[in-house]
Amino acid sequence: MEFDKDSLLKLGKLSKIKIDENKLSSLSSDLGSILKFIDRLQSIETDNVDPTSNSLDQSLVMRDDIALDENSAAEILENAPEKELDFFSVPKVIE
Amino acid sequence: MKAGLNLIEASELLANNETSSVELTKFYLDNINKGEELNCYNTVSSEEALKAAESSDKRRKEEKSKSRFDGIPIGIKDLFCTKNIKTTASSKILSSFVPTYESTASQNCINAGLISLGKLNCDEFAMGSTNKTSYFGSVINPWKSKNSEANLVPGGSSGGSAAAVAADLCIASLGTDTGGSIRQPASFTGTVGLKPTYGRVSRWGIVAFASSLDQAGPITKTVEDSAALFEIISGHDSKDSTSSIKQKENFYDNLNSSVKGMKIGVPKEFKSDNLSASTQKAWDDCKKLLQENGAELIDISLPHTMDALPTYYIIAPAEASSNLARYDGVKYGIRENGKNLIEMYEETRSIGFGDEVKRRILIGTYVLSSGYYDAYYIKAQKVRSLIKSDFNEAFKRVDAILTPSTPSTAFEIKNEPKDPVQTYLNDIFTVPVNLAGIPAISVPFANDENNLPIGLQLITNSFEEQKLLNIAKNVQDTINYAPNLDKWWIK
Amino acid sequence: MMNGWELVIGIEIHAQVKSNSKLFSSSSTDFGSGPNSQVSLVDAAMPGMLPVINKFCVEQAVRSGIGLNAKINNKSIFDRKNYFYQDLPQGYQISQFKDPIVGNGFIDIVLDDQTKRIGIERLHLEQDAGKSLHDQDPNLTFVDLNRSGIALMEIVSNPDMSSADEAVEYVKKVRSILRYLDTCDGNMEQGSLRADVNVSVNKPGDELGTRCEIKNLNSFKYIHSAIIYEAKRQVKSIESGERIHQETRLYNIDSGETRSMRSKEDAHDYRYFPDPDLLPLEIEDKWIEEIKSTIPELPDQKKNRFIKDYNLSEYDAGVIVSDKATSDYYEKVVKNRGPKLVTTWVTSELFSILNKKNLTIDESPVSHDKLGELIDNIESGKVSNRLAKDIFEEMCETGKSPSDIISEKGLSQISDEGELEKLVDDVLLANPENIEKYKKGKDKLFGFFVGEAMKLSKGKANPKLLNELLKSKLNT
Ligand SMILES: [Mg+2]
Ligand SMILES: [Zn+2]
DSSP: OOOOHHHHHHHHHHTTOOOOGGGHHHHHHHHHHHHHHHGGGGGSOOTTOOOOSOOOOOOOOOBOOOOOOOOOHHHHHTTOSSEETTEEEEEOOOO | OOTTOOHHHHHHHHHTTSSOHHHHHHHHHHHHHHTGGGOOEEEEOHHHHHHHHHHHHHHHHTTOOSSTTTTOEEEEETTBOBTTBOOOTTOGGGTTOOOSSOOHHHHHHHHTTOEEEEEEOOSGGGOOSSSTTOTTOOOOOSOOOTTOOOOBOOOSSSHHHHHHHHTTSSSOEEEEESSSTTHHHHHHHTOEEEEOOTTSBOOTTBOOSOTTTOEEEEEESSHHHHHHHHHHHBSOOTTOTTSOOSOOOOTTTTOOOOOTTOEEEEEGGGOOTTSOHHHHHHHHHHHHHHHHTTOEEEEEOOTTHHHHHHHHHHHHHHHHHHHGGGOSSSSSSOOOOOSSHHHHHHHHHHHHSOHHHHHHHHHHHHHHSTTTIIIIIIHHHHHHHHHHHHHHHHHHHOSEEEEESSSSOOOBGGGOOSSHHHHHGGGTTTHHHHHHTOOEEEEEEEEOTTSOEEEEEEEESTTOHHHHHHHHHHHHHHHOOOOOOOOTTOO | OBTTBEEEEEEEEEEEOOOSBOSSSOSBSOOOSOTTSSOOTTTTTOTTOOOOOBHHHHHHHHHHHHHTTOOBOSEEOOEEEEOOOTTOTTSEEEEOSSSOSBOOEEEEEEETTEEEEEEEEEEEEEEOOOEEEOSSOSSEEEEEOTTTTOEEEEEEEOSOBOSHHHHHHHHHHHHHHHHHHTSOOOOTTTTSEEEEEEEEEEOTTSOOOOOEEEEEEOSHHHHHHHHHHHHHHHHHHHHTTOOOOOOEEEEETTTTEEEEOGGGOSOOOOOOEEOTTSOOEEOOHHHHHHHHTTOOOOHHHHHHHHHHHHOOOHHHHHHHHTSHHHHHHHHHHHTTSOHHHHHHIIIIIIHHHHHHHTOOGGGOSSOHHHHHHHHHHHHTTSSOHHHHHHHHHHHHHHOOOHHHHHHHTTOOOBOOHHHHHHHHHHHHHHOHHHHHHHHTTOTTHHHHHHHHHHHHTTTOBOHHHHHHHHHHHHTO
């Protein structure tokens, strides 16, 4: 089973992964194979089943509203591949 | 120094002043050096380790040791963020990342005085069962098949963590398990691997793969070590909203290997044609053994066992596609230039991620995208509920479940199948446990006809790790499995 | 309605929760200091970082929901909204999609004495994004994450509004309620409250038109003019045979026009799914009741009470209660004083000076005690209303108390009969012809005598006594 190539390119756009022309074919056959595999679930009867998104049976623990000053700008920017002054910098964005 | 020391033995040597932390640390750094070919470590932090060892020895002299394990060197999967030490998740995209913070689990180790020798190789972002997806190359399994020189996979994703313990490149290690990533490599390397109940060990500071499935745990030489290291790393963490509020337990002190009167379930769905004859035999032998030791065997059914893997391959990639969105070349990691922001993102992520990671991001994006969300993602979450309720039903009748850890033993690195789905089948026995959030352990039981270790998996209900460790200890103590590993890498 | 077209407006308000720390991290919400200085590891989406929810923000959302007459949901879910943007470090925004913390509610707005009920669809909690600076460098955009992760309440209305005026009244009312509840400071200029406005047009009886969303409007004026512009644009397009595309638009404050947002052109698919890092948020009825018991009197209730207790007109009451600080000020002044006089002073003198100086009531140069003191002086007859206006002006300039000004300038009213009599006698003595005319029936001249006497007293004569005295002297 092949995964439709246009859909694959669209997925690449959505997930911001450039898909090389020369990998398109192998990738679409890989994804096709995975898709075929997960399609197995379609035959399972789940009409009255609630979905589980986390197995931990606990309600959300909340924290108190206390502000802590833990990180300096320098620390936050330490690993940034590019920065200007105390800002992260990216190629110019036109809104 | 005696080779193959475990945590308990090392702690006794230290307590009796028969060795020092510095001596132990040097010994293991030397082992790491000699074992370079195995490619277990992404980063060896010799200087930091020796400095920590000196402090530990000083504490011991002053009778201020942090715990009975103070001064023992371990290895840490390169998925745990470690302060001022490079943390890469074995990915190119993070290959330059040096965290300014320490994960809770590794900090717990530091708090107990354990010493980190370095960061262990793994599959990229923990996605894989062979360790071949690592940007830094495959880890090589220290085991070899009887009549072959071919290199074998150590399993994955915690391949470096398992291989390092097996090859004695550290005394014990930390791994993470999202779909079997501790148990499967433990099984392939003759080590003990524990996947705790979801929520037992804080995920704070561990590079996320699939948040609702990821759980850190120990890979060790013995069940006792597993109990001890698990005890060290577990406990509630207010920085992780999915951390259980349950009290920490004294798993090591409370070890009790009796299985008398225990009911052990044997699920019929795990008997598959894919199971190798020797694995089937080991499983049967273990059933017999437990029976002889006083346990009762009960045939059970986990009807959705075969649905677990496809469920996993929807949920895990879905979560991963979102968790890995933060690797965009802006805040940390590598950046590839592009003529605008979008191109910068696309180039960075295309070059920064390996093929398997990209496949999973794409699949994850697909199953969450509009028009497919209900058919895939919601469906998988519903099947997940069915899998969980299978286990709930089973645990009404049994104390624990016994299965093989993997369908087969370690295979050759060059033999990985072309179709990714074939590789996924490695995790067929381990994945249901992650979906249900329950604990499981892989213990080495025997070697197959090629002299490769076979692991068996024990599973209990949520938060019943004590029972799990007790049964595992019973098996371990009865069989007395001794890995007869030839250290071929030492020339 | 414009040229046979109907306007349909729905509004999403983003209101920053007034809290010390962010929604899912402990970093501070105030940005006095430099860029990226209030950023935690969580806000910067460092690997392995996890969100932990701020209880106070949850409480404020519940409080706001109660103020919007809405249903509080006992169980709500946090979802991830996935998209890539430079101001979104995680690559997703934690928000609430299917199961928000607050469900259906409503508020009433008053326009031209007509009350209209606007439905609230929901209120949910979500993270604010960082800020981008596009004008610092010709080739780069700078990103500051100080705002990243601050709690926002997104309040979504039903598409119940049909004019720009209604839309503005709606936002004003929501803002007023949040400020009463003290859950959001409502500072639109600083962006703590901003509105996304959905506008569509259709012919009466037809189904709804395609809507466009104008993002991030941060003043009532912009909301108003953006809607007017956008409605006209849509009508013009349709009338010239074009189709309206559903899109996000930006309002240009300089040109007053809206334009399509280039960066959002990509078809988006947010792939919402429950955040696996967060468990369901459960809120017990007991907690909701506790919060309910701390809800202050809200504008509508207060307005009714003011009308009843202080005999205010519907309009005056509406103006005074629309701002909590104003109503507090009013209530402090009106305590033990005559409401009529107080209302006049607050709505005319005080409001006009505040308007002129562009100040809020909290910044008023005249405190409520000092205004009260001035009114006391009027009520006791110590100063005349006219003189009081001069004193008030001086109070505004100098910040002095009325009694200080009165005593410094000797402005105290002359009520002493002997002194007044002397004044009156002086005036009468100086104007014998006018007395003649008055006595012959030119009654209007009475005012002339009053004026002269006032002038002579430098405005200090007690007008009532002066009147009486003049009357008796002239009529004898
Ligand atoms: Mg919105
Ligand atoms: Zn929003």
